[in-house]
Amino acid sequence: METKQTDIKLKTPIRCIVKLGGAAITCKNEFEKINEANLITVSSQLREAMMFGSSSGSVLEMDWSKRPGMAESLVKVDDYKEQLVLDFSSFVVIHGAGSFGHFQASTSGVHRGGLNQPLVKAGFVATRISVTSLNLEIVRALAREGIPSVAMSPFSCGWSTRERNIASADVSAVVEALDSGFVPVLHGDAVLDEALGCTILSGDVIISHLAAHLKPQFVVFLTDVFGVYDRPPAEPNAVLLREIAVREDGSWSVVNPTLEDSDKQVEISVASHDTTGGMVTKISEAAMIAKHGIDVYIVKAATEHSLTALSGKLRDKIPDDWLGTVIRHVS
Amino acid sequence: METKQTDIKLKTPIRCIVKLGGAAITCKNEFEKINEANLITVSSQLREAMMFGSSSGSVLEMDWSKRPGMAESLVKVDDYKEQLVLDFSSFVVIHGAGSFGHFQASTSGVHRGGLNQPLVKAGFVATRISVTSLNLEIVRALAREGIPSVAMSPFSCGWSTRERNIASADVSAVVEALDSGFVPVLHGDAVLDEALGCTILSGDVIISHLAAHLKPQFVVFLTDVFGVYDRPPAEPNAVLLREIAVREDGSWSVVNPTLEDSDKQVEISVASHDTTGGMVTKISEAAMIAKHGIDVYIVKAATEHSLTALSGKLRDKIPDDWLGTVIRHVS
Known part of the structure; x- marks a missing residue:
């Protein structure tokens, strides 16, 4: 570049x-x-x-x-x-x-x-x-x-x-x-x-x-779902990935929720063949940003959760009732 | 600069x-x-x-x-x-x-x-x-x-x-x-x-x-009057300045119509005190362009005269029935 x-x-x-x-x-x-x-x-x-x-x-x-229905500016x-x-x-x-x-x-x-x-x-x-x-x-x-x-x-x-x-x-x-x-x-x-x-x-x-x-200091993606899920969000049993840790080399893993069976991680990486710019593409791109030490929040637009993310409060602590995905660097 | x-x-x-x-x-x-x-x-x-x-x-x-009154693009x-x-x-x-x-x-x-x-x-x-x-x-x-x-x-x-x-x-x-x-x-x-x-x-x-x-090759100013006049175009007896010659040093004079009495030229330069971006300002700015050997045409938009100017035909010859102002370099 x-x-x-x-x-x-x-x-x-x-x-x-x-x-x-x-x-x-x-x-x-x-x-x-x-x-x-x-x-x-x-x-x-x-x-x-x-x-x-x-x-x-x-x-x-x-x-x-001018705006539709308004003839004149009213400043x-x-x-x-x-x-x-x-x-x-x-x-x-x-x-x-x-x-x-x-x-x-x-x-x-x-x-x-x-x-x-x-x-x-x-x-x-x-x-x-x-x-x-x-x-x-x-x-x-x-x-x-x-x-x-x-x-x-x-x-x-x-x-x-x-x-x-x-x-x-x-x-x-x-x-x-x-x-x-x-x-x-x-x-x-x-x-x-x-x-x-x-x-x-x-x-x-x-x-x-x-x-x-x-x-x-941080990057926020406002989207139309609550964050990144382990499968298409419309599917039954789709799980919201709440926190993803990114390592120095750009590799990443889901740390919350803790995935009980190790197959889950495999499943996600298999999904990387998805070329439609789906979940894994999104996580990988966010990981490239997080690698620089910049927190990335993926959150549903126009909700209380997006306001929390935009205000920067997540940098200190992620509230238990906050819905969204945090992608951040761990050293 | x-x-x-x-x-x-x-x-x-x-x-x-x-x-x-x-x-x-x-x-x-x-x-x-x-x-x-x-x-x-x-x-x-x-x-x-x-x-x-x-x-x-x-x-x-x-x-x-989309355009007002059209629901869909019709490509x-x-x-x-x-x-x-x-x-x-x-x-x-x-x-x-x-x-x-x-x-x-x-x-x-x-x-x-x-x-x-x-x-x-x-x-x-x-x-x-x-x-x-x-x-x-x-x-x-x-x-x-x-x-x-x-x-x-x-x-x-x-x-x-x-x-x-x-x-x-x-x-x-x-x-x-x-x-x-x-x-x-x-x-x-x-x-x-x-x-x-x-x-x-x-x-x-x-x-x-x-x-x-x-x-x-040339510059065209499309405006709402027929060109540059010797006084505000709305005034009675306002004369359209058809051709202005620009010299090497950027100074200029009206060559068509030939101004019978030399007071006219004086009158125009006096008008340079007009700070409203009037005629003399316009001519002086055009003269700075014409100095580079680039013809400048000032012409009324959406008329046959503007089409003539835009098509570049004035570079060869200015038709007698063409209405507008040509500002060009003379060596």
Whole structure:
């Protein structure tokens, strides 16, 4: 992985990188439909988590644009003048595509490259239109909660891949936005690929890259199930894996629940043949982050459990009634 | 002006940089309202200008997202498979804000900087939301005409200023998009400023910067009047300045119409005290571009005259019945 930056100097350490899973913020089975209720709750929880320690309750609205059913913006300038500067802890938000972008990308095969084919080129443009329109709505939802969110599209940032691996992804613009007190909002995107012409850069790859370079205190994946299970969560007897320990070499094992029979561990590693980006892929990617000493929490969005994870409380102690998966380094 | 790139290597020379003036594509007096009719005509004329020499008539729709009143995307994949690769000449599109962004920026004073003030920080976020939502709609309008348009927001590109002058504006991402056959769509944006904290980077400054680095064959400003006049166009007896000659040192004079009395030239230079970004400012900025040997055409959007300008025909000969202002270098 060749990147320009060698040492990242953040004015204040970054607290958290959070992934808003596509399944959590969009309606999976409805084309380009946002899960408004979830997005509002997620935005509100993010605000609460970012303002930890501050008791200011009033929300400074930062989306002054027209909204459906509202003819004019209703900003009261005086509200801002009386406000003290709010101290937000540094967060970066990355979101998936859900029911945005997937149709355009899969129909055209953008991930396979081949920009000389009209279908691929059109699909590239169409995919970016779809994911950036979702990005705009997420930035607006966060801004309505008073979070100083700014859109940073990986393609616009000049990020590119080579054979689908990150080739160039200068994080300096993200760092400068953070240092100026903004919350960068990135997303899975169609990007140029030096070998293939183009491909899809997934939100999960972006998180791994940013985590390795920005070294946040913890990473939270907000998803539509309670965490990682030992089999598809819809199956009977699926067991939530509560804690996974990652060793120096990146290997990992489930430490809670203690798996009574050793076959269970085998079963999980067999599942690694699952190429759909299932459980084992997810754990392995999270393990690569945890290896750096960064706690990873996988939790259901818009629940009390996600608020606990986002607020960073799990770093000290995992409450018995907390539902989710913790993936952390053990030395 | 410190910029990273020293020599820009474009695979194919860039043909045109076009500015879609805010007044031409939005309804000036209605908050965040696009001038749909003009935008459709402008997009269609851009397509025609980009495809010069090609006789292919069918439009390959590249916006596959939902639209108001349409439940589903109606893309026919087979249409794309039968299509030959289209050869577009290289264009870069930059648009102004018009009735988007201005309210947010002026209410908060983003251009003056001061991100430690909550009003300015909120205004920065609000301005970006407004201008990027306009940008998305322009990218979509172009994509519907089969133009492979990609949004590239200056802030996301990491562009920044120092005391409102461009400090860092690496054009490599724009060049790579062009080399891959895309049409980058940039816009006036709120950006970070090394001295002030933040400011507004105008579309006109972006054009000057890109023109100097990308050396297009010509630059077109699409506006809401027929060109540059010797006084506000609404005034009686306002005369359209048809041709302005720019000398090596950047100084300029009106060569058509020949101004009978020499007082006219004086009158124009007196008007330079006009600080509202009026006529003389516009001519002086265009002269800085023309100095590089790049023709500049200022023309009314969505007219036969704009199509003539965009197609590059004015480089050979300016037809007698053409309405607009040509600003070009004379040696």
